[in-house]
Amino acid sequence: MSDELGVRRHAAALDSGDMSPRMESADMSAHSMPSTDWHHAPPHKLIERGIYMVTASTLHKQHFFREPSLLELLHDRLLEYAADFRWELQAWAVFSNHYHFVAASPENPATLHKFLGKLHMKTAQAANTHDATPGRKVWFQFWDSRITFETELPEFRRTVSCCAPYPPRIAPDFFGLEM
Numbered sequence: 001m002s003d004e005l006g007v008r009r010h011a012a013a014l015d016s017g018d019m020s021p022r023m024e025s026a027d028m029s030a031h032s033m034p035s036t037d038w039h040h041a042p043p044h045k046l047i048e049r050g051i052y053m054v055t056a057s058t059l060h061k062q063h064f065f066r067e068p069s070l071l072e073l074l075h076d077r078l079l080e081y082a083a084d085f086r087w088e089l090q091a092w093a094v095f096s097n098h099y100h101f102v103a104a105s106p107e108n109p110a111t112l113h114k115f116l117g118k119l120h121m122k123t124a125q126a127a128n129t130h131d132a133t134p135g136r137k138v139w140f141q142f143w144d145s146r147i148t149f150e151t152e153l154p155e156f157r158r159t160v161s162c163c164a165p166y167p168p169r170i171a172p173d174f175f176g177l178e179m
Helices: 010-017 068-084 111-132 150-161
Strands: 051-058 088-094 097-103 138-146
Touching: 068 088, 068 097, 068 111, 088 111, 088 150, 097 150, 111 138
Parallel strands: none
Antiparallel strands: 051 097, 051 138, 088 097
């Protein structure tokens, strides 16, 4: 039943640090076909306005943002571009090799692709400039889950706030979100 509602239960895997592509995920490549249910590139189901949990990982889980200034840049650009694309962040945490956030989507949740495309392009450019490695691929994939049951919020909140080196932020009304 939960699969029919678009609920993806991978928060437990994220809690354990497992970012493997066997989770219901999709990459941001132009080759991804919306009808493909393949473990390396299943579709992003961004068709309905709602609350989404998003996680993105660097290529091979490399710690490209270990430097405090780069981690701060990733954090700041995440907040800036979320606002630019009208994604209302409710909780977020950034790490040196991945990030998580929970956000209310705008009317058209498909804008997530452009939002993350810009975030990944700009932060990859900054990391590559810092490391003098122009053109290096930094970001790998992102995963999204539409949160459809209020009972899932604590699980997602725990995933976002667990062990972040940069203090995670959680909106005071996080549990008052309208599904």
